[in-house]
Amino acid sequence: MKIDRLISIVVYLLNHGRTSAQKLAEEFEVSSRTIMRDLESLNQAGIPIQSFYGVEGGYQIMDSFVLEKQVATNHEYDWIVTALEGMASAYASKSLKQALEKVQSISHTRDTAVSVDLSVASEDDKTNEQLMLLEDAIKGKCVVRFSYTNSHDEVKDIQVEPVCLQYKWYNWYLIGYYEKYQDYCMFKLVRMDNLEKTYIKFTKSHNLSNVKMKDNNDNIVHVKLYGKAVIKAKCREYLNGRITQEFENGDFEFSFSVPEHETFWYGVILSFGNRAKIIEPQEIKERIIKICKEIQMEYGE
Template sequence: MKIDRLYGITVYLLNHKKASASELARKFEVSVRTVQRDIDALCQAGIPVAAESGAKGGYSIPDTFRMDSQAITQEDYGLIFTALKGFSSAMPSPNIASALEKFTALSKPDNERIILDFSVLREGGETLIKQLQTAIRRKCCVRFTYTNADNMTRVHTVEPVALVYRWYAWYLLAYSTVREDYRTYKLVRMEQAEITGLPFTMEHAPAETILREHDRHSPLAHTTVTIRCRPAARSRAIEYLNGTVLRELEDGECEMKLSVIENEHLWFGTLLALGDEIEILEPERIRERVIRTAKNICSLYGQL
């Protein structure tokens, strides 16, 4: 509907500072001419859309412009309420509880169709998360002992920027004054964390910008693993390893493809847990790693 598109264009311009007609056309899947007509309609409705010509030009709305709260529907409020409620299950906070109470009054949810339960994210790290939140808010350095994936332990002093939940774990995005670069630290590997009181040495960019640049310069190396999967392990391989069936084999077996991050350990432990229900076909180094690990386990228990 046109009214939805007009609202969408307004929100997009408020969030992106400036956008060209071609960018808006791609975003909303219409022609450039339609975008131009929509901009004219917004201007006639009193929304101050400014147009700038040239290679770096585009449409923009002044930062001082504020939308009427009536533009947000009850369904919008309901979605925000659902997200806040799910977030509160992961990270209890008086601020989140207060915001949740306000949105409860605004949205008046009478029938929750979506329930987000992130309480599993609270396991083991609630105190540390609160401590790091305090350091981020105060812009103070933190010191902690950290053991990396290679089992090397040392003390780090960093400037914490944000807490990030990704790849099934909490991470701290922080600036290392020693390496003069941004790093991510897995919270479960941190010990003896303390707020030092030392102020930041610099003003940091928004966390999303830093994380995007960090990922671009340090891309995770994904490895494709091909396995032969018996019927009993099929659903678990799809659920826990995000496996994709390549072809069906005899007796209900199948050949499956997995995409894994080789220096992470969760996927490898899952493969071992599936035991003789799966067989690594390639790459050979992963197959040899499984064989070597299996021999070590048998040796430990005196079976070889």
């Protein structure tokens, strides 16, 4: 919509200063003639846009102009910028970039001592392509289909209504709705292949708060282990739990909660060797024993 583009042009000029019409046209994917009409509309609306000619010519907003910022304090806006910058480091979304631009135009002080870098979440082009396709499908209420390899290495063809995207446990996930089973399910993007948006539309409205709450309560296992003193720091770093009891020799009991069918944390525990022992639940303890026996058989003579 034109009004959205006009606001975005104001925000862009506030953040970037003098900019050529050609650059604005490229940024907003319209013609230079359209940009010129937009700038004239902004002038007529009272936005003081100056024009400069020559090699370094372009358009800029007078320094005396500021956007109203009655919603929050400067420090609160700084926190909003920090959060958006962290999200932008993980996801190359154009709408996210525009949102960040708008808030940055209001907050100039940036006096927060905290930064968030989630760039590890976008370490390959495939993930970004998947995220953009899924975001588009969610906005357009289009069903998606893909091949999915689950935690048991079983490959299945999936067709779901995309509900929302989540970044957790160091991975991106799609929460999708199975119309056939009237239920929600979570899919890890890295396990998807042949992802495509279909032309099948859905009309169901999904309550995101309820969906996320259900997701947080599903398939989570609470584990307690006994650890030797030498692995205390590694438990805190890799298992993200808490020490519930410490003994005189430095050994400890440690509790943590993890997705039951994920394999990463099994590998962490196995890497501790005989310096860690599962106390509960019994089924996890038995699974670790089974894995150890299989490894022994593989390497045994």
